[in-house]
Amino acid sequence: MNIDKLLELLMYAVPSLITGAVAFYMFESHFKDQRNTRKWLINKENQKNALPLRLQAYERLALLLERITPSKLLIRVAPLNDSKVDYQNLLIRHIEQEYEHNLTQQIYITDQAWVMILTAKNTIIQNIRKITLDASVTTADALREKILSVQFDSESASSLALSFLKSEVSEILG
Numbered sequence: 390m391n392i393d394k395l396l397e398l399l400m401y402a403v404p405s406l407i408t409g410a411v412a413f414y415m416f417e418s419h420f421k422d423q424r425n426t427r428k429w430l431i432n433k434e435n436q437k438n439a440l441p442l443r444l445q446a447y448e449r450l451a452l453l454l455e456r457i458t459p460s461k462l463l464i465r466v467a468p469l470n471d472s473k474v475d476y477q478n479l480l481i482r483h484i485e486q487e488y489e490h491n492l493t494q495q496i497y498i499t500d501q502a503w504v505m506i507l508t509a510k511n512t513i514i515q516n517i518r519k520i521t522l523d524a525s526v527t528t529a530d531a532l533r534e535k536i537l538s539v540q541f542d543s544e545s546a547s548s549l550a551l552s553f554l555k556s557e558v559s560e561i562l563g
Contacts, residue, residue, distance in 0.1 A: 439497075440561070446497035447558050450506055453491045454547040454554070457484045457513055459540045468529030476529035477521040481514050502557055505550040512546035 455461060466483050468476040488510050495503045520526060520535050 443497045443561065444558065446494040447502075447554055447561075449491050449494050450498065450502070451551055451554055453487050453506065454509060454551045456487050457510060458545055458547040459513060459517070459536050460545075463533050463536060468533070471528050471530075473521055473526055473529050473532045476532055477517055480517055484510060484514055498554075499557060502554055505553045509546040509550035516546075 456465070462480060462483060466480055469479065470476075488506075495506075516539065517536060520539060521532060523535065526532050526535050
């Protein structure tokens with residue numbers, strides 16, 4: 390009689406266990422799907438909110454590059470006296486101030502874009518220092534003229550970085 394009761398118990402328990410396991414699996418799958426959907430919706434909302442910030446960062450960095458372009462910088466920043474070294478320091482100080490003002494924008498752009506910005510800034514400063522060391526340049530006005538003539542002879546670092554930024558924005562909007 391014990392075996393009959395045990396078989397009867399198993400006949401009720403096995404289908405119940407199978408039904409419970411299937412229900413558990415179905416609920417688990419449903420909740421996992423719900424979690425993934427919620428994550429996707431949150432991610433989509435975050436991207437929607439972050440896109441304007443990223444685009445604004447690219448705009449500000451494009452403005453930075455325009456402002457440190459030697460031809461535009463020389464128009465905006467006039468020499469205070471006739472000393473070429475003083476004028477060099479004034480130009481470099483303006484470039485550094487522009488850069489520091491936009492330093493926080495790096496969190497919104499790619500590392501490659503930030504390296505391009507940094508490289509452009511450093512190249513422009515390096516070129517200004519190199520031209521200042523030229524013995525034929527004796528005054529601040531001569532320094533201005535020489536910087537402009539060198540820039541017109543070759544493509545500026547800021548225009549290369551600006552082209553890179555534009556290509557990245559095209560990819561973002563793309």
